[in-house]
Amino acid sequence: MKFSENWLRQHVKTGATREELAATLTAIGLEVEEMTVLGTALEGVVVARIVECAKHPEADKLQVCQVDAGERGMLQIVCGAPNARPGLVAPLATIGTRIGELTIKAAKLRGVESNGMLCSAKELGLDADASGLLELPADAPVGAPLADYLGLPDASIELKLTPNRADCFGVRGIAFDVAAATGSAVEPLDAVPMPALHDAVLPIALNAGADAPRFLGRVIEGVDATATTPVWMAERLRRSGVRPVSFLVDVTQYVMLELGQPMHAYDRDLLKGSLGVRKARDGEALKLLNGDEARLDPQFLVITDADRVVGLAGIMGGDDTKVSNATRNVMLEAAHFAPAAIIGRSRKLGLHTDAGHRFERGVDPELPRIAIEHATRLIVEIAGGAPGPVTEAVLADFLPQPQPILLRRARLARVLGTTVADAEVARILTALGLAVATTADGWNVTPPARRFDLAIEEDLVEEIARIHGYDAIPTTLPGGATRLVNPSETRSSEHDARRQLVARDYLEAINYAFVDADLLAKWQLADGGVALANPLSAELGVMRTRLLPGLVAALARNAARQQSRVRLFEIGKTFAVASDAPLETRRIAAVACGDAADEQWGEVARKLDFHDIKGDLDSLAALSGAALEYRASAEPFAHPGRSADVYRLNEAGDGVRIGWIGQLHPRLQQALDLDADVYGFELELDPLLARALPRAAALSKYPSVRRDLAFVVPEAVSWDAMQATVRRAAGPSLRGLRLFDRYAGKGVETGFKSLAMALILQDETRTLTDRDVEAAVTEVVAALKLDHGAVIRS
Known part of the structure; x- marks a missing residue:
């Protein structure tokens, strides 16, 4: 998540310096991966307009420009930028200004006086673009300090968010964490409903069950789609890593970055009927906004217009109904899609979109109405138009409902290893936007709908730990008795x-x-x-x-x-x-x-x-x-x-x-x-x-007897089969059985083999007699002959 520092400070007033703010974000689990400071040394850089341009008499690639610098009067500037032209408004570094390692001085370039320098975005440290002068809007106030006009100095901050913190994919979500960590409060958001000025609506049908339980739409008529995106909005988008495109596109991006709710704007006049949400059908196709054609299957969720696919729900809109400079009537969409319906769909098409990135992780189901009112206000204020009523389709049974969680005071102290004051616990939870009710044992806490990651007591303990500060938790060695677990005797490890x-x-x-x-x-x-x-x-x-x-x-x-x-x-x-x-x-x-x-x-x-x-x-x-x-x-x-x-x-x-x-x-x-x-x-x-439970037994004190026997058996008879027969026939006195020779060749009929084995016999109560041994051997010989056709080898 990338955003502007000044934008964040608009939502949460804090006296923390930039460095302290970055350190605080990292300390509470929102790791600052990169921070780019912008516009810290722009004293003497003003907004100026090029009035005239003439070719330099001694250089083909240079122009001699007459530049209006406001109160500083008309200045002559020698410029080599390819986009320098009469009427262009651009930054001007006046004499005495320091740009990087360069101090601007009055100079002669190829014999022509130059009293300043027209600047590119890269020279000012605002962007990587060095292809030409930084072009400012035509209505920019000539002579005004550039820093004031662009809202500088500022910093572009990029966070490395963990997947469970989907609520921080909007500036306002980050503001709640900053407010809790710095003891501040989040500023109220102006989301008062805009009154409807006409009755135009589009019906909405939800046919995807739990995958799409909420969908809001609003028609705004008479919009000036050619309106220029205000500088303050364009700059916030740029510092958040988004290039401004056109106002109607930019405003939906702006609301998404500010609130975390993806939105889409359709050209109302290109829609043919009612809107709907359903599963795609096998073989359906959609030309996306980026020009790609997506081949769909029932795994995808689609937005339809009179059953025609016009958008890939939660990922990207379709090309056929996109807004353009010719758009006069706009249909705004703000919906809630379940993460399970969006996860993996972008990757399947080789896409990665900001909307998909957010919906995969979970978006607050209560945000669509706030977002559509916020976007409506911005559109009407900047591009005009008359809003209609908000149309909402909702399947309330499928909307996720936050459940209260009991946080026990004793459990909190046990897990953290320290005691946090009750007032501090309540302050932290309240600042994070959680509803807190005190009980005898602790607190009954209901998380807001945007906090999908809060489900059990340990989640709340983690919230207290990270906001209270891990460095405020004392380092102590664990105490108490360790429970020893004996390894099982019935299983090898x-x-x-x-x-x-x-x-x-x-x-x-x-x-x-x-x-x-x-x-x-x-x-x-x-x-x-x-x-x-x-x-x-x-x-x-x-x-x-x-x-x-x-x-x-x-x-x-x-x-x-x-x-x-x-x-x-x-x-x-x-x-x-x-x-x-x-x-x-x-x-x-x-x-x-x-x-x-x-x-x-x-x-x-x-x-x-x-x-x-x-x-x-x-x-x-x-x-x-x-x-x-x-x-x-x-x-x-x-x-x-x-x-x-x-x-x-x-x-x-x-x-x-x-x-x-x-x-x-x-x-x-x-x-x-x-x-x-x-x-x-x-x-x-x-x-x-698995093994049998070991049992101790005394060794026999009586001697064992060994008898060696050789049998001729068919080649197909296996030793495993023979030894099973021997063990069964020899009786309880058999203590060991060993195969010590196998022979096939001269003296043994073709197709047969000779197997020589040793029988080890022993009794635990007496010495075996010759009669006992011969009886066991006789039983073995008979059994082998009966079962396998074995005969004693002569």
Whole structure:
């Protein structure tokens, strides 16, 4: 928000100096980003009119001008400005005036006397324009000091506002904060309703529900659209970063900057019927004031005239009904649009407008009537015309209603760590425009409609803190007992999981939760994706459904920069469409490519394979004691022979799928421009880290017995299936089961394999006998033969 210091001081009378005012604004949260001081050294600069111009006899680009300087008489000035001409009114620096580092003296330029200097805006430090003399209005008082005429000295102040302070996008809104901080009062605003001088009205229909609950209009007939924007208004606009265009356009800009309420002026004679507000229809188009054509859809809110689109609500008006110098009858519009109906619409069209910027953050729903009366008064006073009655359409049920907030005295003191006097609290809240009623415990406070940011007690505490002054709050160390929270014994910590993967040579990555929809489509993971209504960019338009696509993209960027061995992991949330709100799932994923180990002299280099990545996952599962089972996977992005779905087994031996592990499909790797094979895993974090409550048990004092068995089984039989059978058949004395050999070749029939395993048996109450061991082995052999066709290898 950029504004003129003098304009602000018109709304709030304060004795603070310019530097004190800037410091106060920053201290109360309205950070002064830039302050440009204007017109501080213009003594001796007056308004002058060029009467005659003649070519300089010795220079083609210079003119000898006879200049009327009022009481100083007629002065001869040599000038090289291209726009110097008879009748032009411009600033004149008289002899003895200091302009920057230059002191004006009587001089001869190429033999011709010059008694002063006609100035550009840049030379006077008022603007960056140095293309010619600063042109003043023809009715400017000749001989008057330029500073008095332009309302100087002044300063252009630019604030860096936070999104919650939409009320400060108007000079008057800033004035309330300044008044509260400096102990001043905001001057009353002249917004007395203008009497209607005729009956001309335009009916208004609201058909957008809560998106547009209030719309006001007024017809002003007989306006002189060619009227010149007054100097005081034009200068305030310039110092607020707005270039004056024409009076009818300038007055709506002026009211918006002063009050914070965007407005629009239509040429009444170009409107064909009643006005309305509705959702746009697919395929509708509108030529905007800037000349662009906007293609619309039902997300946009539009202003209509006999169902013809004439404006983009809350953003920009249409070209077909704009005011011009030929306009005689004006239709003024001031409306309230809900922020949700405007947010993101400008960006979708590649626009950024002052109106959209304000409506996106929230505009006071009570401002439209004040703004339309204020604008009417300015138009009638400057450009004439006869105003008609104000027409208002309102859906009262959809207007935001401020709710009272209880501010407790004890809560205020507890949060701030200090006591603020009751009188000071009431003064601050009242100065900010809040309605305050004292109660036994504190204050019942109702914020004005413009303060969308005040909703809970802590918001009021913040208001007291920033206006009372953060430097007035003593610095104290926190006291009291700290409540210690014991970590859960039924869950391993995420910190341990991170540390385990780091110990296994992985680096943690943090990726955006937003991804490109095309990337998810390549992975065939787009189903259930949550599309963003207001994405940061087209490449970040969908919430991620898995961690792997973003993590592999990070791996690819590293691989493309000469990193042949990359190992990354990430812990984060994924999102999927659900009935009420997106379903969030916390997951852990890791990816790797290149050699299994970093380059070294003590180990022969070999490429990473499935068992390496499986070992990393098993070490992670060991943190919680999770028993994992791996089954063939049908994921579309996975290599069909080198990937598996991961199941966590419960005490009953049943498995619940918690994720995936393996190599990416070669077609996907090619689509992602990956030259190396990429392995990875992704699992739901909570079931992986869950663990049984630890229970202490004594170690058996009796010896264990080991029996080694080798079985020949069909190649298709998996070890997981065999070990499940062994554990079931061996009974409670089985303490351990290890696979220590796999063989296929000479001596084993084609299509079969030999698996050698060790059974470790032990009892807690006695020493096992040979009969006990043989019985367990017999049960295992029989079960394996029955379930898998396994036979003892001879």
